[in-house]
Amino acid sequence: MKARLGAVLFGIGVLCLVLAAGAAFFVAPTVTKLPYDLTLCNAEGKPEGCLKPSIAVAENAKFLQLKKDAPPTIQTGRLEATTEVAPQAGVTEVEMTGDLEGEAVVWGAYGTVKWTQTGEVISQYSAELALDRQTAAAVGWGKQFLQADGPEGPSEVTFGGQVYKFPFHTERKDHEYFDRDVRKALPIRFDGTEKIDGTEAYRFKQVIEETDLGLPADRVSALLGAFAPGATSGKVIYSNTRTIWVEPVSGNFVKVREQQKKMLVPDQGTSTALLDADFVYSDQTIANSIESAGTNRDKLLLIGRTIPLALLVVGALALIVGLWLVLSGRRATAAARHRADGDDEGGATAPAPRAPAKQQEVSSGAPVPDGEAKRR
Known part of the structure; x- marks a missing residue:
């Protein structure tokens, strides 16, 4: 009975170990990828x-x-700057072919900056780009575009690095982050760990030193005519200190701060600040981001860590107990057989030796005289 029960437990243990490996190496990788569609x-x-x-x-x-x-x-x-992203499932299905098939998704992004006191739109942008499903970094795609601050059509751009999300299981190391104004990815440094409303986050900081944006001559001339009439030439200088707090398991942003500056620098006259703004996520956005990151983190940890570890522990215990029951059951069976064999050999009674028969006097067959018989 013990051996039979042990064999069942041993089989359960093997099954649990197989399921643990499947959850860790096959199921978990599928959930640490950007989905094709989000609502x-x-x-x-x-x-x-x-x-x-x-x-x-x-x-x-x-x-x-x-x-x-x-x-x-x-x-x-x-x-007030509002940013929305929307996965483009239909575009992904049509456009992500070849090496990108199954490995990348297309996202659309839309941004609007409003002057809240008047409700007027100050600037807008739209973009479409392809992101690696695992790292969330931009990948090469021929139809990516970025349209910003103007009625002209979408302009060509080469996205790179992280854009709207960091990798799943973000590491404490430097990354590349794309900046829309300079239109390229620049280093963003790991700057420590910090708790945002109780959620542990990795802090990354990107410092963009004063950079000439290289705006078209007609746009610069229009600005010079308004703010530096005596100048014959000039340029727009941009700088930004960007800080992003990332929930490391999901890679989701929980807080973002951008200290942006843009200066019109003429060849004659004084410079003019075209933008001097310190943008920080609103309290409601931080709360929403923490909630979303927590939900994704718990799901990823459940499938990628908790379930495999639980199955591993249960499987190991079942294997150990099952093996012990099988071995102890076999020993018990062997001992019982040994006792049975011993009883058969030592417990049988040997035939008792016969007692010697009394000697009988055998007559010779002749009649015995009466006197002789009496004497006897």
Whole structure:
């Protein structure tokens, strides 16, 4: 009985180990990939797990306002930058072929900056790019584009590095992060660990030193005419200190801060600040981001760590107990057989020796005289 029960437990143990390996090496990798489709949230923030827009706010910002048929002006006020991303399942199915098939997804991105006091739109951009499903880094795709600050059509761009997300299981190391203004990926340094509303996050910092944006001559001339009439040439200098807090398991942003500056530098006259704004995720965006990152983190840890470890422990215990029962059962059976064999050999009774028979006097067959008989 013990041996039979042990064999059953041993089989269960082997099955648990196989399931643990399957969960760790086959199931977990499938959930640590960007899905092909995600649902955008409605006005009530439903359905559960939907994509919510990110909102960053800059208080007392100084910024350039451009209006049709009016000269550019510098304003001061509260800016609100809204960013939305939307996976393009249909485009992915058609465009991600060859080496990109199954390995990349296409995302659309849309950004709007509004002056909250008036509701006026200050700037907008739209983009479409391909992201590696595992690392979330931009990959080469011939139809990627970025359209920003102008009615002209989409312009060619080469996205690279991280854009809207960090890799699953983000490591404490430097990465590359794409900047829309300079239109290339630049290093973003690991800057430590910090808790954001109770959630542990990796902090990354990217410092972009003063860089000439190389704007078209006609745009620079229009700015010079408004803010430096005596200048014959000039340039727009951009700088930014970008800090991103990342939940490391999911790779999701939980907080973003960008300290942006743009200066018009003429060859004559004084420089003019076209933008001086400190954008930080709103409290509601931080709360939404932490909730979303926590949900994704728990799912990834459950499938990639908790379930495999539980199956591993249960399988190992079942193997050990099962093996012990099998061996002890076999020993018990062997001992019982040995006792049975001993009883058969030592317990049988040998035939008792016969007692010697009394000697009988055998007559010779002749009659015995009466006197002789009596004497006897």
